[in-house]
Amino acid sequence: xxxxxxxxxxxxxxxxxxxxxxxxxxxxxxxxxxxxxxxxxxxxxxxxxxxxxxxxxxxxxxxxxxxxxxxxxxxxxxxxxxxxxxxxxxxxxxxxxxxxxxxxxxxxxxxxxxxxxxxxxxxxxxxxxxxxxxxxxxxxxxxxxxxxxxxxxxxxxxxxxxxxxxxxxxxxxxxxxxxxxxxxxxxxxxxxxxxxxxxx
Amino acid sequence: xxxxxxxxxxxxxxxxxxxxxxxxxxxxxxxxxxxxxxxxxxxxxxxxxxxxxxxxxxxxxxxxxxxxxxxxxxxxxxxxxxxxxxxxxxxxxxxxxxxxxxxxxxxxxxxxxxxxxxxxxxxxxxxxxxxxxxxxxxxxxxxxxxxxxxxxxxxxxxxxxxxxxxxxxxxxxxxxxxxxxxxxxxxxxxxxxxxxxxxxxxxxxxxxxxxxxxxxxxxxxxxxxxxxxxxxxxxxxxxxxxxxxxxxxxxxxxxxxxxxxxxxxxxxxxxxxxxxxxxxxxxxxxxxxxxxxxxxxxxxxxxxxxxxxxx
Numbered sequence: 431x432x433x434x435x436x437x438x439x440x441x442x443x444x445x446x447x448x449x450x451x452x453x454x455x456x457x458x459x460x461x462x463x464x465x466x467x468x469x470x471x472x473x474x475x476x477x478x479x480x481x482x483x484x485x486x487x488x489x490x491x492x493x494x495x496x497x498x499x500x501x502x503x504x505x506x507x508x509x510x511x512x513x514x515x516x517x518x519x520x521x522x523x524x525x526x527x528x529x530x531x532x533x534x535x536x537x538x539x540x541x542x543x544x545x546x547x548x549x550x551x552x553x554x555x556x557x558x559x560x561x562x563x564x565x566x567x568x569x570x571x572x573x574x575x576x577x578x579x580x581x582x583x584x585x586x587x588x589x590x591x592x593x594x595x596x597x598x599x600x601x602x603x604x605x606x607x608x609x610x611x612x613x614x615x616x617x618x619x620x621x622x623x624x625x626x627x628x629x630x
Numbered sequence: 631x632x633x634x635x636x637x638x639x640x641x642x643x644x645x646x647x648x649x650x651x652x653x654x655x656x657x658x659x660x661x662x663x664x665x666x667x668x669x670x671x672x673x674x675x676x677x678x679x680x681x682x683x684x685x686x687x688x689x690x691x692x693x694x695x696x697x698x699x700x701x702x703x704x705x706x707x708x709x710x711x712x713x714x715x716x717x718x719x720x721x722x723x724x725x726x727x728x729x730x731x732x733x734x735x736x737x738x739x740x741x742x743x744x745x746x747x748x749x750x751x752x753x754x755x756x757x758x759x760x761x762x763x764x765x766x767x768x769x770x771x772x773x774x775x776x777x778x779x780x781x782x783x784x785x786x787x788x789x790x791x792x793x794x795x796x797x798x799x800x801x802x803x804x805x806x807x808x809x810x811x812x813x814x815x816x817x818x819x820x821x822x823x824x825x826x827x828x829x830x831x832x833x834x835x836x837x838x839x840x841x842x843x844x845x846x847x848x849x850x851x852x853x854x855x856x857x858x859x860x861x862x863x864x865x866x867x868x869x870x871x872x873x874x875x876x877x878x879x880x881x882x883x884x885x886x887x888x889x890x891x892x893x894x895x896x897x898x899x900x901x902x903x904x905x906x907x908x909x910x911x912x913x914x915x916x917x918x919x920x921x922x923x924x925x926x927x928x929x930x931x932x933x934x935x936x937x938x939x940x941x
Contacts, residue, residue, distance in 0.1 A: 466698075466703030467910060530915075535905075599883070
């Protein structure tokens with residue numbers, strides 16, 4: 431049942447809609463809900479969701495394996511692209527709202543502030559992944575190369591968690607939570623060989 | 631002949647409180663308090679009584695930040711690290727009764743009730759810029775007393791070179807203190823000449839009303855030329871010391887937060903630039919001024935000091 435439902439077009443549309451919910455929420459609360467410092471709120475909120483979508487994307491394969499729902503794998507690309515989408519908005523919010531195209535200050539930030547350096551590198555590293563997720567490009571690439579490239583998402587997510595940690599002043603609780611989820615997902619990835627799975 | 635019989639609930643014109651009395655009721659109540667037993671009146675009974683505070687010229691050209699923003703965007707980690715947390719949770723704090731323990735190098739140490747400390751003091755209104763180390767800023771119309779007027783009462787001795795302050799430690803009412811990301815209680819300190827400087831203030835009100843809990847009720851420090859974290863909230867201890875006191879952020883991240891923490895656009899925080907700030911309510915950043923624009927008043931305090939090493 432579930433497997434069939436996941437394969438329908440409408441299920442994908444629902445997933446697409448759900449993925450837009452954070453952005454919808456941000457729009458819905460409006461200027462009143464944005465509070466005293468909307469720029470800070472936008473930066474953090476969009477960054478949080480870029481990271482969360484990276485984690486959700488990484489969670490898809492272990493989830494599909496554990497619950498034997500291979501149909502879930504069809505959602506990986508969309509979820510990954512949503513991570514890229516929120517990362518773009520996060521970066522735009524920084525460039526436009528926070529710095530208002532003050533390229534001098536932005537360049538100084540990137541070079542001097544290590545947490546921004548790390549964040550910017552993670553973003554740049556995401557671009558080739560987003561571009562090669564295009565079916566046409568993917569088909570033209572050797573499979574091994576494509577897989578290698580896309581395994582980079584683990585490093586990127588690690589860098590994003592680091593970027594999060596580096597900007598904190600005192601309370602590491604939320605960042606640690608995201609970091610712990612990443613570690614769990616990595617451990618799930620280090621599964622025993624497929625043979626063991628078959629007998630499980 | 632028609633005789634109108636008035637029903638008990640029908641009020642006559644003469645029953646109406648005069649508009650003047652209604653509008654000025656706060657001053658009237660405050661006035662009664664002062665004429666009567668002002669000394670016996672708890673601070674809370676004077677709520678809203680700062681309408682009559684002595685106006686000063688401080689910040690008369692500044693546009694104050696809205697009360698809503700001042701009271702809903704706070705760094706007060708005792709109530710949680712999100713800026714919206716203090717507004718959500720600070721109502722649990724009881725501020726009455728309140729006393730302050732005075733100790734160290736002074737002639738009159740002891741534990742004093744807040745109303746005794748405030749007794750006979752003139753409450754002023756001063757509009758000050760507040761620059762947070764996180765590169766945002768506000769303009770706050772404070773009601774309070776020049777700190778030197780309070781400190782003088784305890785007769786600090788010649789050995790008193792510094793003053794240290796501590797915030798209340800009460801995890802039952804301040805849930806942020808249940809986790810130790812800061813070594814509670816929060817501590818701050820000033821050099822004696824900074825503490826006695828006419829700009830330094832002990833605030834007990836904002837916008838003419840009693841200071842809200844999330845802003846540091848019932849009494850907090852305001853040092854407008856230093857980053858906001860120096861202006862310690864909800865003070866319960868004041869100690870005069872010979873040596874430079876410990877300060878919480880310096881203990882937590884010594885490379886990032888020094889003892890002085892003077893607003894300085896030329897010395898960056900290791901993780902971000904201090905050259906500009908975002909005034910709450912504005913979209914564009916504005917350049918940060920040396921000593922937060924109070925250089926003509928305070929720059930001489932730091933003559934000959936390398937502000938790069940004494941950040």
